[in-house]
Amino acid sequence: MPQRGRVPPTLEAVAAHAGVSRATVSRVVNGTPGVRAELRERVRHSVAALGYVPNSAARSLVTRRTGAVAVVIAEPDTRVFADPFFAQQLRGIGHRLAAHDTQLLLVLLEGRDDYDRVDRYLAGGHVDGALMLSLHAEDPLPAMAAAVGLPTVFGGRPGWSGAAGEPGPLYVDTDNRDGARQAVRHLLDRGRRRIAVITGPLDQTSAADRLDGYLDALGLTGPDPALLATGDFTAAGGERAMAELLAGSPPPDAVFAGNDLMASGALRTLRAHGLRVPADVAVVGYDDLGPAAWSDPPLTTVRQDVRHMGELMAELLLGRLGLAEGPTTPLAPVITPARLVVRDSS
Amino acid sequence: MPQRGRVPPTLEAVAAHAGVSRATVSRVVNGTPGVRAELRERVRHSVAALGYVPNSAARSLVTRRTGAVAVVIAEPDTRVFADPFFAQQLRGIGHRLAAHDTQLLLVLLEGRDDYDRVDRYLAGGHVDGALMLSLHAEDPLPAMAAAVGLPTVFGGRPGWSGAAGEPGPLYVDTDNRDGARQAVRHLLDRGRRRIAVITGPLDQTSAADRLDGYLDALGLTGPDPALLATGDFTAAGGERAMAELLAGSPPPDAVFAGNDLMASGALRTLRAHGLRVPADVAVVGYDDLGPAAWSDPPLTTVRQDVRHMGELMAELLLGRLGLAEGPTTPLAPVITPARLVVRDSS
Numbered sequence: 001m002p003q004r005g006r007v008p009p010t011l012e013a014v015a016a017h018a019g020v021s022r023a024t025v026s027r028v029v030n031g032t033p034g035v036r037a038e039l040r041e042r043v044r045h046s047v048a049a050l051g052y053v054p055n056s057a058a059r060s061l062v063t064r065r066t067g068a069v070a071v072v073i074a075e076p077d078t079r080v081f082a083d084p085f086f087a088q089q090l091r092g093i094g095h096r097l098a099a100h101d102t103q104l105l106l107v108l109l110e111g112r113d114d115y116d117r118v119d120r121y122l123a124g125g126h127v128d129g130a131l132m133l134s135l136h137a138e139d140p141l142p143a144m145a146a147a148v149g150l151p152t153v154f155g156g157r158p159g160w161s162g163a164a165g166e167p168g169p170l171y172v173d174t175d176n177r178d179g180a181r182q183a184v185r186h187l188l189d190r191g192r193r194r195i196a197v198i199t200g201p202l203d204q205t206s207a208a209d210r211l212d213g214y215l216d217a218l219g220l221t222g223p224d225p226a227l228l229a230t231g232d233f234t235a236a237g238g239e240r241a242m243a244e245l246l247a248g249s250p251p252p253d254a255v256f257a258g259n260d261l262m263a264s265g266a267l268r269t270l271r272a273h274g275l276r277v278p279a280d281v282a283v284v285g286y287d288d289l290g291p292a293a294w295s296d297p298p299l300t301t302v303r304q305d306v307r308h309m310g311e312l313m314a315e316l317l318l319g320r321l322g323l324a325e326g327p328t329t330p331l332a333p334v335i336t337p338a339r340l341v342v343r344d345s346s
Numbered sequence: 347m348p349q350r351g352r353v354p355p356t357l358e359a360v361a362a363h364a365g366v367s368r369a370t371v372s373r374v375v376n377g378t379p380g381v382r383a384e385l386r387e388r389v390r391h392s393v394a395a396l397g398y399v400p401n402s403a404a405r406s407l408v409t410r411r412t413g414a415v416a417v418v419i420a421e422p423d424t425r426v427f428a429d430p431f432f433a434q435q436l437r438g439i440g441h442r443l444a445a446h447d448t449q450l451l452l453v454l455l456e457g458r459d460d461y462d463r464v465d466r467y468l469a470g471g472h473v474d475g476a477l478m479l480s481l482h483a484e485d486p487l488p489a490m491a492a493a494v495g496l497p498t499v500f501g502g503r504p505g506w507s508g509a510a511g512e513p514g515p516l517y518v519d520t521d522n523r524d525g526a527r528q529a530v531r532h533l534l535d536r537g538r539r540r541i542a543v544i545t546g547p548l549d550q551t552s553a554a555d556r557l558d559g560y561l562d563a564l565g566l567t568g569p570d571p572a573l574l575a576t577g578d579f580t581a582a583g584g585e586r587a588m589a590e591l592l593a594g595s596p597p598p599d600a601v602f603a604g605n606d607l608m609a610s611g612a613l614r615t616l617r618a619h620g621l622r623v624p625a626d627v628a629v630v631g632y633d634d635l636g637p638a639a640w641s642d643p644p645l646t647t648v649r650q651d652v653r654h655m656g657e658l659m660a661e662l663l664l665g666r667l668g669l670a671e672g673p674t675t676p677l678a679p680v681i682t683p684a685r686l687v688v689r690d691s692s
Contacts (some may be wrong), residue, residue: 044469044493068467070451077440081433087423090454094423098459103467105416106452108436113444119447123375123390126472149391175387265654 003220009050018046028163057093068103069317070127072118072141076110079234083261084289085306086133089155092310093131100318102128117141123148129317131155137203142169153313153321157205157333170320172312174304176206179338180213180256183284183302186340187254192282196227196252198241198262207233210258210286225253229261238265246273253281254346260285260292263299267345283342297344304338312336355396364392368633402503414449415663416473418464418487421480422456425580429607430635431652432479435501438656439477446664448474461486469494475663478502483549488515499663501655503551503679516666518658518680522552525648526559529602529630529684532646532686536562538600538628542573544587544612546604556604556632573598577608584611592619599627600692606631606638609645613691643690650684658682 011029015022020039027035028043035043044314046052071093073080080086094104105127109118122144123129132141134156142160145152145338152169187195197214202206215223226248231237238257242265245252257263267277275281277297288303312334318324319331351428357375366385373381374389381389417439419426426432440450451473453462468476468490478487479501487659488506491498500517533541543560546553572594577583584603588611591598603609608683609631613623621627623643627639631638634649658680664670 041493048493048495066472067470077433077437081427081430084427087427091423094454098463101463102455103463106454107449108440108452114426117444117447117449124413126412126414147387147394149394 011051011052012195014043014046014052017050018042018346030031046280056075066128067101068096068105068127069314070105070107070130071123071133072107072109072122072130073086073133074109074136074139074141077108080108082234083259084291085259085287088289088306089133089310089313092307092312093314094310095307096311096314096318100323102318102323109141119144122150124323129153129321131313131317134204135159136201151317153317153320154315155309157209159203159205159208168333170316170331170333172309172316172336173206174336174338176209176338177213177216177287179288179302179304179340180210182338183216183256183286183300184214186300187256187282187284187346189213190254190278190282190346192254194227194250194252195254195256196229196245198229198231198238198245198255198257198266200231200233200258200262201228207258209256214256231258231265233259235261235265235268238262239269240265246270246275251281254278254283255281255282256286258286260287260289260295260299260301261337263345264291264295264303266284267295267297267299270314278344278346284346286319288341292341293343294343301341302338303341309336355398357398359396360389360392360398363396364388364411370429400556412472413530414451414473414475415443415448415660416451416453416468416476418453418455418468418476419479420455420482420485420487423454426454427603428580430637431605432635434635434652435479435656435659438653438658439660441653441657442657442660442664446669448664448669455487459536461490465490468496475499475667477659477663480550481505482547497663497666499659499666501659503555504509505549505551505554514679516662516677516679518655518662518682519552520650520655520682520684522555522557522684523562525632525650525686526556526602527563528684529632529646530560530563531647532688533600533602533628533630533692536600536624536692540573540598540600542575542591542597542598542601543569544575544577544584544601544603544608546577546579549577553604560602577604577611579605579607581607581614582609584608585615586611588612588615592616592621592657597627600629601623601627602630602632604632606635606641606645606647609647609691610637610641613641613643613645624690624692630692634687638687641691646689646692647687648684649687651682653680 011022011025015025020043024039025043028040048319097104107118129151130145135141137159154169157171157173158169184195199211202208229241229244231241255266257266263283266283270277270281277283285299285301288301292299292301353574357371361371366389370385371389374386419432443450453464475497476491477499481487483505500515503517503519504515530541545557548554575587575590577587601612603612609629612629616623616627623629631645631647634647638645638647
């Protein structure tokens with residue numbers, strides 16, 4: 001590390017020390033691929049020996065590219081780590097970004113203080129773009145990105161539209177409303193008549209759209225309060241919501257939960273109450289991630305290809321950055337299909 | 347966004363457009379705290395209107411600081427997201443970094459290709475330092491960080507020592523060997539005589555040290571092959587390992603698993619074999635994260651304060667960067683104590 005007060009060594013000094021060209025040092029320091037490992041090692045050695053501090057300045061000034069993309073998840077770490085949805089989506093995103101030699105940086109947000117810091121980070125030119133997941137209606141992140149012109153793609157349909165005259169936001173989602181309709185029609189087909197719903201947070205479009213699909217299938221314009229409970233997309237929330245629904249009289253004979261985690265919580269509550277699934281209460285979830293197939297009984301659910309959605313998000317952003325390969329993906333929102341998967345819980 | 351071929355607008359142009367000083371623009375663009383929200387908004391508006399692309403160049407050239415720290419986890423996302431250990435450690439790290447207005451960037455590594463890209467990212471001056479978790483013996487990350495002089499703190503005792511004459515690596519760990527000794531002595535105290543061990547990957551010091559503690563308590567210099575099975579710190583690995591151990595004759599009357607996830611997998615296998623815990627086989631885990639208390643039966647385990655370890659790692663790194671507040675933390679490895687927590691599984 002350079003000492004305070006000492007003139008920092010120049011790129012030229014590193015080149016002379018390593019016995020390579022200035023261009024080679026620049027390529028190693030700027031992380032340009034294609035420098036032989038042996039040369040790269042020699043430059044690294046000289047960098048260390050002289051205490052040259054490489055930084056992104058030179059590269060950013062020339063290319064205005066950092067080679068990194070932030071994935072911002074507006075949820076506390078406890079939730080991000082507990083829901084396989086995020087792991088799957090990150091896997092898809094990371095896979096596509098890696099294929100374009102772009103580094104994924106995961107940024108989690110919890111409290112108000114975090115927003116200020118993340119705002120400054122996103123405004124600081126450290127990343128070429130951002131993918132934003134799990135936003136809630138009033139989330140200030142989109143405005144932050146727009147204010148500094150940071151190319152951004154959203155996971156899930158945003159709950160706002162672009163300002164007049166501006167292009168709308170880019171996003172990837174499934175057809176949540178149609179998926180929910182399929183789930184509830186399936187329960188109707190099985191002869192269920194008191195079908196309850198456990199929703200996610202209704203300030204998220206995924207939760208609101210799934211509730212709308214539930215209402216569509218039942219031909220209702222608004223829910224029966226005795227058959228609606230709000231969870232928070234967590235297993236514990238599903239447990240609590242199911243207990244609320246069972247307190248009603250008569251209890252429901254089926255429940256559509258807005259994701260698999262809440263459905264698994266509902267299964268636990270039903271078991272604790274000595275109720276049989278599906279004989280007494282049929283249960284349908286949403287997502288079809290690992291836990292759906294492993295739960296007891298295995299869960300009927302609505303499949304969305306979460307990993308593929310992550311890949312599509314990354315592709316949209318790469319397209320927006322002018323880095324897409326092959327046939328150009330249209331720069332427009334993508335809605336992927338949802339498909340009912342019937343297992344033993346219904 | 348600036349158009350190709352157009353001369354990018356200057357900081358001065360933004361200042362003139364916003365009607366503020368150049369210094370104010372610079373502070374907003376560089377993310378320096380303390381600019382009034384109203385001024386910040388005005389500058390942001392001008393930045394967007396002119397298509398000025400702020401980047402980290404100016405700031406990095408002046409301060410040589412980016413305000414960001416990378417947390418690099420050398421595990422695939424499936425493992426990082428399945429083990430609450432990482433969520434807890436990240437929570438501790440994020441909490442301390444946030445208190446120093448430093449952004450945490452999570453970087454996951456899976457295959458060989460990822461290493462090359464992460465190497466270039468770490469060498470590119472995008473972050474002020476790195477925290478590296480869950481390294482395996484032959485991991486090239488430490489050498490990468492050293493080659494570019496990136497200040498680094500490790501989670502868990504590294505399996506290598508520094509080069510001769512250099513200071514050793516900075517790290518935070520628990521006393522894994524002592525924790526394992528406590529676990530196995532407890533099983534001996536309960537009258538168990540055929541105590542098996544399920545280890546994590548033995549190219550990680552945490553796994554190797556816990557095996558050594560097991561041997562210490564039993565007064566052995568090497569394990570009985572019939573009583574040792576290797577897991578991979580996952581629940582599925584624990585399930586498989588327990589099945590292997592039960593195939594031996596006579597089967598063990600106790601098992602010490604190297605973490606709670608493997609212990610929970612072992613519980614599942616024992617249940618599937620119709621064996622009672624602890625009557626037939628006592629089980630002890632390691633970590634004492636949430637799942638230990640919720641498992642059936644609740645798990646006797648060795649508690650390490652994982653979140654606090656994360657905080658200590660962040661503090662060491664901040665100290666190394668000259669950013670620590672208050673009484674200076676000595677820049678030396680920290681070993682936190684391990685403590686047996688007895689529950690129903692033993």
